[in-house]
Amino acid sequence: MNIRRRIVIVVGMFALFTAAVMLWAPTVGSTAISLTRAFDRSIPWDANVDAQIFFVARLPRVLAGALVGATLAAAGVVLQALLRNPLATPFTLGVSAGASLGAMLAVTMRLEFGLLGVTSIPLASFGGSIVATALVYALAVSQRRGLSTNVLLLAGVTLNAFFSALILFVQYIADFAEALRAIRWMMGGLDVAGYTPIVAALPFVLLAFGTFAMMPRTLNLLSVGTDAAAARGVEVTTAQRLAFFSASLATGAAVSLGGPIGFIGIIVPHLVRLLVGSDHRVVLPASALFGASFLVLCDLAARIVMAPLEIPVGVVTALIGGPFFLWLLVKRS
Amino acid sequence: MLDLLWADNVSFRYAAGAPLVVDGVTVRLASGALAGILGPNGSGKTSLLRLLSGTHTPTAGRVLLGQRPLDQVSRREAARQIAVVPQETELAFEYSAIEIVLMGRHPHLGVFAVEGPDDVRIAEDAMAATGTAHLASRSFHQLSGGEKQRVVIAAALAQGSGVLLLDEPTASLDLGYQLEIATLLTRLNHERQVTMAISTHDLNLAASICRELVMMRDGKVIAAGPTADVLTPDNVRRLYDVEADVHINEASGHVAVVPVRRLR
Numbered sequence: 001m002n003i004r005r006r007i008v009i010v011v012g013m014f015a016l017f018t019a020a021v022m023l024w025a026p027t028v029g030s031t032a033i034s035l036t037r038a039f040d041r042s043i044p045w046d047a048n049v050d051a052q053i054f055f056v057a058r059l060p061r062v063l064a065g066a067l068v069g070a071t072l073a074a075a076g077v078v079l080q081a082l083l084r085n086p087l088a089t090p091f092t093l094g095v096s097a098g099a100s101l102g103a104m105l106a107v108t109m110r111l112e113f114g115l116l117g118v119t120s121i122p123l124a125s126f127g128g129s130i131v132a133t134a135l136v137y138a139l140a141v142s143q144r145r146g147l148s149t150n151v152l153l154l155a156g157v158t159l160n161a162f163f164s165a166l167i168l169f170v171q172y173i174a175d176f177a178e179a180l181r182a183i184r185w186m187m188g189g190l191d192v193a194g195y196t197p198i199v200a201a202l203p204f205v206l207l208a209f210g211t212f213a214m215m216p217r218t219l220n221l222l223s224v225g226t227d228a229a230a231a232r233g234v235e236v237t238t239a240q241r242l243a244f245f246s247a248s249l250a251t252g253a254a255v256s257l258g259g260p261i262g263f264i265g266i267i268v269p270h271l272v273r274l275l276v277g278s279d280h281r282v283v284l285p286a287s288a289l290f291g292a293s294f295l296v297l298c299d300l301a302a303r304i305v306m307a308p309l310e311i312p313v314g315v316v317t318a319l320i321g322g323p324f325f326l327w328l329l330v331k332r333s
Numbered sequence: 334m335l336d337l338l339w340a341d342n343v344s345f346r347y348a349a350g351a352p353l354v355v356d357g358v359t360v361r362l363a364s365g366a367l368a369g370i371l372g373p374n375g376s377g378k379t380s381l382l383r384l385l386s387g388t389h390t391p392t393a394g395r396v397l398l399g400q401r402p403l404d405q406v407s408r409r410e411a412a413r414q415i416a417v418v419p420q421e422t423e424l425a426f427e428y429s430a431i432e433i434v435l436m437g438r439h440p441h442l443g444v445f446a447v448e449g450p451d452d453v454r455i456a457e458d459a460m461a462a463t464g465t466a467h468l469a470s471r472s473f474h475q476l477s478g479g480e481k482q483r484v485v486i487a488a489a490l491a492q493g494s495g496v497l498l499l500d501e502p503t504a505s506l507d508l509g510y511q512l513e514i515a516t517l518l519t520r521l522n523h524e525r526q527v528t529m530a531i532s533t534h535d536l537n538l539a540a541s542i543c544r545e546l547v548m549m550r551d552g553k554v555i556a557a558g559p560t561a562d563v564l565t566p567d568n569v570r571r572l573y574d575v576e577a578d579v580h581i582n583e584a585s586g587h588v589a590v591v592p593v594r595r596l597r
Contacts, residue, residue, distance in 0.1 A: 080425070214445070220428075223426050228419055231388055231415075232436060232437065233412030279428075
């Protein structure tokens with residue numbers, strides 16, 4: 001049994017699939033384009049319509065989908081291990097509700113500000129996610145030494161409900177057009193204008209993924225139990241803190257980019273576990289890769305199924321992912 | 334004999350203001366020892382084991398690993414010398430038995446390292462020693478209580494540490510498995526010279542395999558020493574508020590304890 005080889009092969013297969021999806025997705029749409037022509041450097045840029053459609057119109061959206069999908073799926077894996085709860089999602093701990101409230105306030109209060117080319121809604125939503133993360137963490141450490149994952153879970157669920165109530169309240173007093181705009185944001189959307197928002201979210205996501213990369217064996221041990229993990233040499237509280245903050249930061253960045261797209265963070269990790277087992281050294285990278293390709297495919301469906309009308313991508317993830325997951329579950333048992 | 338692990342007058346409470354669950358306890362584990370920590374439920378056995386393994390830090394007193402205070406040893410290094418078998422292992426996700434055992438290699442691996450052939454061989458040896466080699470690819474969830482406990486012991490062995498702390502290793506097992514685990518622990522102590530401390534409320538288990546005993550009640554040690562000296566009707570009464578007949582089988586050296594009636 002060679003463990004390294006197995007990890008490389010399985011993750012490599014997921015990587016190939018994701019790369020294929022990401023290359024193919026930008027070629028699909030109302031105008032057919034050819035990949036060869038898009039990448040042909042001998043045609044001048046101004047004359048190369050295929051390249052313009054590929055790089056300007058479609059690729060940013062595919063990259064945004066990949067980034068958001070990978071982040072939500074990986075954050076889901078990390079939080080499920082941290083909370084020892086397969087039902088946890090990146091949104092369980094209040095991050096998305098905080099982000100939504102931030103976005104809601106930015107829309108209804110007509111806040112117009114920007115930073116390095118990033119507009120007010122993503123900035124406000126990222127701010128909201130940071131506030132929510134800080135609140136939940138403060139509650140979880142207030143009670144006793146170390147970090148209580150039970151309090152973390154309860155505080156997150158309560159904060160979710162509290163923020164949701166605030167969102168409804170703001171929505172109720174806002175005018176109709178603003179409320180509609182905020183609701184559309186909450187359904188999720190990857191129609192980013194250019195590369196700037198992606199580049200803005202990237203550092204936070206990379207920081208989180210760098211942390212994730214050090215954690216797979218620790219996550220295995222945490223999912224066996226905190227006592228067992230400590231006895232095997234894991235600094236449990238440090239590991240829990242790292243897992244919580246990196247997953248929350250990444251989720252906040254992903255939500256500010258694509259809105260709170262549901263379902264990815266729970267369905268992708270479970271699907272991957274059904275296929276490859278529970279070793280986080282495989283599950284974590286494979287989920288990130290599959291999360292990326294899954295969201296890109298869902299967004300593609302959102303674009304073309306009812307074209308020229310677009311379906312919100314958050315609706316599509318559950319519509320496609322739900323039955324697919326149930327089919328896999330039933331087939332396996 | 335050299336003290337490998339020494340709890341020196343340790344006390345512990347879980348939170349400020351909470352009662353002491355371990356109260357001025359001194360325990361010395363010599364190299365090669367097979368010691369039992371005996372006491373009723375809630376007597377502080379598990380907490381004492383957590384102090385001995387360094388996963389909890391004493392409120393007062395200190396634990397020494399060799400010559401060094403345990404709280405100055407990193408978790409990783411402590412884990413290379415002390416392994417723990419918890420009372421119950423409840424997995425959040427499905428792992429195979431060999432995956433569980435390989436997790437024992439964690440303190441020997443760098444951050445990005447993957448278990449190599451040596452680690453796999455050590456894990457397979459540990460499974461062979463605990464009679465679980467045939468279960469390697471089975472899902473841990475689907476194993477019986479006794480099989481699970483033996484796999485967890487194998488994981489602790491794979492950790493390659495000289496000290497093994499076991500928390501109620503037979504508590505949820507039926508008679509056959511209890512015997513199996515008892516035999517296994519005795520054998521590991523003999524063959525691999527693993528130093529062991531076993532917490533238990535099972536007098537017969539303690540009597541049959543432990544060479545020395547520490548009796549704990551309400552966080553305090555009420556008696557300690559060689560099993561034959563400590564396991565007296567008088568001590569058993571003080572420990573459990575139970576009147577008991579204590580028989581020593583001269584031929585086998587086994588001690589049998591038969592509870593007669595509850596006092597109070």
